[in-house]
Amino acid sequence: MFKSDLCDLCGDCLVECQWIDADLQQAVGWIQAMINGEQTPVLEKCITCYACNEICPKNANPFDLIASLQEKYNTFISKEDAQSTEAKYAFAGDLKSCSQVDRVMTTCVFQKTDPHLIEGELYELPTIGGKPYFCWVLLSHIGAQSIQEKHAKEMVDRLALTGAKEVVCFHDDCYAMLSKLAPEYGITVPFRPIHLAEYLAQYLKANKDRIKPLNIEIAYQRPCASRHTPEKEHFIDELFDLAGVKRVQRTYDRKKALCCAGIKLMLGNGDPRPDQEKNILDAKENGAHAIVCLCPMCIHSLSGVAGENNMPLIFLGDIARMALGEIEIPIF
Ligand code: SF4
Ligand code: SF4
Numbered sequence: 001m002f003k004s005d006l007c008d009l010c011g012d013c014l015v016e017c018q019w020i021d022a023d024l025q026q027a028v029g030w031i032q033a034m035i036n037g038e039q040t041p042v043l044e045k046c047i048t049c050y051a052c053n054e055i056c057p058k059n060a061n062p063f064d065l066i067a068s069l070q071e072k073y074n075t076f077i078s079k080e081d082a083q084s085t086e087a088k089y090a091f092a093g094d095l096k097s098c099s100q101v102d103r104v105m106t107t108c109v110f111q112k113t114d115p116h117l118i119e120g121e122l123y124e125l126p127t128i129g130g131k132p133y134f135c136w137v138l139l140s141h142i143g144a145q146s147i148q149e150k151h152a153k154e155m156v157d158r159l160a161l162t163g164a165k166e167v168v169c170f171h172d173d174c175y176a177m178l179s180k181l182a183p184e185y186g187i188t189v190p191f192r193p194i195h196l197a198e199y200l201a202q203y204l205k206a207n208k209d210r211i212k213p214l215n216i217e218i219a220y221q222r223p224c225a226s227r228h229t230p231e232k233e234h235f236i237d238e239l240f241d242l243a244g245v246k247r248v249q250r251t252y253d254r255k256k257a258l259c260c261a262g263i264k265l266m267l268g269n270g271d272p273r274p275d276q277e278k279n280i281l282d283a284k285e286n287g288a289h290a291i292v293c294l295c296p297m298c299i300h301s302l303s304g305v306a307g308e309n310n311m312p313l314i315f316l317g318d319i320a321r322m323a324l325g326e327i328e329i330p331i332f
Contacts, residue, residue, distance in 0.1 A: 001184060002065035004035055006058040013052035013062040018258060020045045034065050042066055043075045047269060048141045049259035050227035067145040076143035076267050085139070086147045091131040100163035101126045105199075106133050108171040114296045117315050118170065120326050122203055125168070132158050137173035137181070137225060141263050152182045160190050168194045172294050176228035196294070197235035200320040204242040211323045213244025216290065216332070218314070219283030220247050221302065222257035223295035236294070239316070243323035250286040252279050260293075262301025276305040283311060289332040290314050 011027035014020055020042055022030065030040040046066050053063045070076060077085070098104070107118055107129035118127070135155055139148040155177065159167050169175035178193035204211060220236065233254070240247050252258040258279045261272030280302070283291050290312040293299045299313050306313050312330045314322075321327045 001061060002068065003058075003060045004065075006060040007031070007035070007056075007062070008058060010057065013056050014042065016055045017046075017052055018256075019047050019049065031062065031065075034069055037069070037072075039069065039073050043070050043073060044269075046070070047259060047261065047263050047267070048143075049224045049263070050140075051224075051255075051257075051259070054227040054230055054255065063140075064145070067140050067143070070143035071145055074143070076269075082139075082142070082144040082147060085142065085144065086151075089131060089134050089136070089138075090151070091134070095132055095158060095161070098128060098162045099126065102164060103166040103168065103194075104128055104159075104162045104164040105168040105170055106159060106174055108133060108135055108169075108174050110170060110296055117296055117317060120321050121324070122200065122317060122320060126162075128159075128162065129170075133174075135171070135174040135177040137177055141224075142267065148181070149185050152177060152185050153187050156182050156187055156189055164191055166192045166194050168196065168199045170196055171296075172196070172223050172225040172229075175232070176225040179232075180228045195229070195232045195235055197232065197239050197316065200317060201235050201239045201242060204239065204320055204323060207324060208242070210325065211242065211244070212325055214319070214322055214329055215244050216329065217246045217248050217287050218290050218292045219250055219286065219288035220253055221260065221279075221291050221293045221295075221298050221313075222253060223293070223298055224259050224263075225295070226257075236316075239320065240292075243319050245292075245319060248283070248286045248288045250282050250288070252282050258282075260295075260298040260301040262297055265301070272301070273305055276302055277309070280306055280309050280311050284309065290330065292316055292319060 009028050011024045014022040014027035030042050033040050050063050053061050056062050105125050105127045111129045136148040136151045175195045178189050261275045264270050264272040292314050294316045322329050
């Protein structure tokens, strides 16, 4: 939710945005106009990367303001298309009863779309996933943020039915929903969400004697949803340290991370390739042998341009599997 009382109209959110070319005067004018509920060029230029929420020094959540206006003015999709997208993802059947366990992993929709990323001993814990547990964070990428909020409670309630005290989130978006967005919507989350990186680091620590350091230099592709939960970033670094992986310093990392730009394709909002090339060349020029992605959607989105530039993409979970000797390290 945008907190207008915290906004001091500094303009940082739009000046530092990597997708909207705004000088300070424009930025301040556009923010003021949007606070007044008006349409601005920001709505169409924004690729919904959430970065401005992290950039804002006052924690005013400027993306939430932009997203509410994108919905109001049907910037990306009509109300009818938003409703049919909602119908596509909504769960309407009977929920299978789950055995009561202390810890469960939610795989969101990825057991269906990317089952190869959820294989091996790391995933031998009770898992749930599919439509009943869909986190809906995708909806704020298409200008339908109210639908994301509308379904948040049912997601939390269904996860709570597992009786788990801890829910490991395979997808960064689910973690963002459970640890940040749902509480902002006033929803009580009656279990501890655990980020995939925390879970993987815990697992490696518990199996330290089995780790074979990978000794590779990688670039990290920080996904959009991580802008909601920067406090968990240290788990990523901890995981890399445990696995013997060096995260190279480069321009497009941490606060300056560049969105994979897949959203541009989805929204018909311009060609993502120039930005993807910029991102991959930045990794290459700074000595990375591969790019490690936390979000499977980044892998899908970047794979074409990465392949053309001989840059392997590795899923974060596979780093842990490689360190445990479960799968091979790619030959660079
Ligand atoms: S969400 Fe991303 S693209 Fe949109 S205004 Fe914020 S920083 Fe810019
Ligand atoms: S939303 Fe935050 S960054 Fe943007 S103008 Fe207001 S205070 Fe500054």
